[in-house]
Amino acid sequence: MTGTVVAASGLRRRYADGSRTIDVLRGVSIRVEAGERVAITGRSGAGKSTLANILGLLDVQDEGTYELLGRDTTSLRARERDALRRDAIGFVFQAYHVLGNRSCWDNVHLKLSTARTQASERERLIAAALDSVGLLEHADAPARLLSGGEKQRLAIARATVTTPSLLLADEPTGNLDPDTAGEVLDLLDELAHSGIAVVVITHDRPTARWADRVVELRDGQLAR
Numbered sequence: 001m002t003g004t005v006v007a008a009s010g011l012r013r014r015y016a017d018g019s020r021t022i023d024v025l026r027g028v029s030i031r032v033e034a035g036e037r038v039a040i041t042g043r044s045g046a047g048k049s050t051l052a053n054i055l056g057l058l059d060v061q062d063e064g065t066y067e068l069l070g071r072d073t074t075s076l077r078a079r080e081r082d083a084l085r086r087d088a089i090g091f092v093f094q095a096y097h098v099l100g101n102r103s104c105w106d107n108v109h110l111k112l113s114t115a116r117t118q119a120s121e122r123e124r125l126i127a128a129a130l131d132s133v134g135l136l137e138h139a140d141a142p143a144r145l146l147s148g149g150e151k152q153r154l155a156i157a158r159a160t161v162t163t164p165s166l167l168l169a170d171e172p173t174g175n176l177d178p179d180t181a182g183e184v185l186d187l188l189d190e191l192a193h194s195g196i197a198v199v200v201i202t203h204d205r206p207t208a209r210w211a212d213r214v215v216e217l218r219d220g221q222l223a224r
């Protein structure tokens with residue numbers, strides 16, 4: 001995979017807070033190429049999650065343009081946005097968000113079952129995703145029995161089973177000790193090498209240093 005995955009220009013997002021409005025994003029432009037590792041940093045409240053939600057098609061900017069894989073996302077109908085999000089984007093969160101009472105296999109399967117994939121192909125994809133994060137032998141284990149690092153690896157398998165072009169990871173190492181965090185970053189490296197654009201939101205300096213490029217949100221704009 002080559003080419004531009006994310007091309008956002010002049011993004012503005014404001015929220016109403018009682019009688020006043022807060023301008024959280026005030027003209028943010030960002031491009032991310034296939035295979036690139038980008039860290040977005042900034043103080044608490046700087047707007048990192050707001051930006052990630054827009055890039056993840058979970059929220060819409062008030063102004064500005066956002067092209068994902070060359071498609072103008074603002075002109076999409078709701079169903080087209082949902083389909084593009086499902087097919088093109090994988091999400092990883094600090095708190096893992098895996099279903100503890102379901103098996104590792106089911107956790108990954110749930111992401112795929114909404115996609116239009118044949119049963120035999122689904123089995124192959126799930127096995128490959130679990131294998132790629134070293135969890136194939138735990139396929140039948142309930143996710144609650146996994147360690148924090150394993151849960152995050154499972155979340156990565158779930159996020160990538162649909163072979164997304166963009167992986168958005170919000171503080172993916174936030175709950176992990178340094179060694180385990182390093183393992184998770186190694187996995188994200190492999191994904192970037194395979195051509196996925198990896199965007200990580202983080203306060204954590206080692207995680208930010210891992211990226212090819214670090215951008216900081218400050219006063220609603222990106223500083224390098």
Ligand SMILES: Nc1ncnc2c1ncn2[C@@H]1O[C@H](COP(=O)(O)OP(=O)(O)OP(=O)(O)O)[C@@H](O)[C@H]1O
Pocket residue numbers: 015016017022024042043044045046047048049050051
């Ligand atoms: N839905 C909303 N309605 C009103 N204000 C909001 C909403 N979402 C976010 N905000 C405000 O926008 C600002 C930016 O929030 P955001 O969560 O994007 O920051 P952040 O950089 O991700 O912070 P943190 O590192 O603490 O998670 C904050 O002042 C927040 O209170």
